[in-house]
Amino acid sequence: MNKNILKKLSYGMYIITSKNADLLVGCVANSVMQINSDTVAISLNNDNYTTKVILEEKKFVINILPTNTEIELIKTFGFKKSNEVNKFLNVSYKLVDDVPIINNTCGYIICTFNNLVKTTTHTIILGKIINMQVSSELEPMTYKYYQENLKGTTNKNAPTYQEEKKTSNKNVFVCKICGYRYETDLDELPDDFKCPMCGVGKEYFEKE
Ligand SMILES: Cc1cc2nc3c(=O)[nH]c(=O)nc-3n(C[C@H](O)[C@H](O)[C@H](O)COP(=O)(O)O)c2cc1C
Missing domain, CATH: 2.20.28.10 (Rubrerythrin, domain 2)
Known part of the structure; x- marks a missing residue:
């Protein structure tokens, strides 16, 4: 088996957000897929605080990141925990349908919980689209673009994470x-x- 073939799968770059009574939550995700005209799927780690809130509140947003996204936004949402830091502190956002929409993205898709499939590490959540908007004509960022141009790394919680091997004597x-x-x-x-x-x-x- 050559697991490098998994790197040939294509992904985008998104921030999945949600909200419970008094807390705004969100995490970076590259695994988002449209299933049909009104259904999308996301794959979230069972340890993510965002997963817990989405499963309780039954609502979430897919914010589609453009290529000009600041690396700081990805570091905050992709490596920190919503129950430990306020990820929205220095972020421009608005509430639509009582869920947080991040400003200056390509646009957003708001979903209600529809169904789930649980694996040992991740939960695939199916969402029914209830609202969506194109916010700009900015170019959406692919996962490949993130790795090649922003030189970004992947959190261990991402479905695509692969351990790298030592390449020098250092x-x-x-x-x-x-x-x-x-x-x-x-x-x-x-x-x-x-x-x-x-x-x-x-x-x-x-x-x-
Ligand atoms: C480039 C990148 C892609 C990621 N993709 C996913 C993903 O598809 N699913 C997931 O559960 N976590 C993914 N993560 C990891 C979460 O964003 C990360 O664990 C986050 O800190 C969880 O925050 P939370 O605990 O506030 O939900 C990704 C992280 C990065 C940097």
């Missing part, structure tokens, strides 16, 4: 939170080292 330190790999000649990371992708300290890195 020491490699891997972030346990986001999977970021740091190659260095040093035997130890400096005490003030912070992960450039998700911001955690050196205690979250382990030597490969």
Whole structure:
């Protein structure tokens, strides 16, 4: 088997948002699929706080990210937890149908919960579209574009995550939170080292 073939599957870049009584939640997802004219599917990790809120509130939004999306937005929504930080603090958004819509995207699709399929790691949630809007003619970002142009890494919770192997004789330190790999000649990371992708300290890195 050659698992590199999985890298040939095409994906987009989205932020899935939802809201419970007093908390706005959201996470980056690349796995979104249209099933028919009024049904879409998303694949969310069972550990994501966003998954929990969507399954309770039965409503979510697919925000479609354009190629000019700031990497900071992806770092916040793709590597931090909605129950630990307010991800919307410095983000421009509005409420539509009582769910958060992120501004300056290509557009959005608002869904109510329709059905689910649970795997050991991820839940595939089917949504019935109740509202959708094109917000701009900006180019939608593909997952490939994110990897090649923003040099972005993937969180371990993403369905597409694959462990990478060491490519040189240097020491490699891997972030346990986001999977970021740091190659260095040093035997130890400096005490003030912070992960450039998700911001955690050196205690979250382990030597490969
Ligand atoms: C590029 C990228 C793609 C991702 N794709 C998915 C995805 O399709 N499904 C998923 O559950 N998590 C995905 N993630 C991981 C979540 O965004 C991440 O675990 C997030 O911190 C969860 O936040 P929450 O706990 O507030 O829901 C992705 C992350 C990145 C950076």
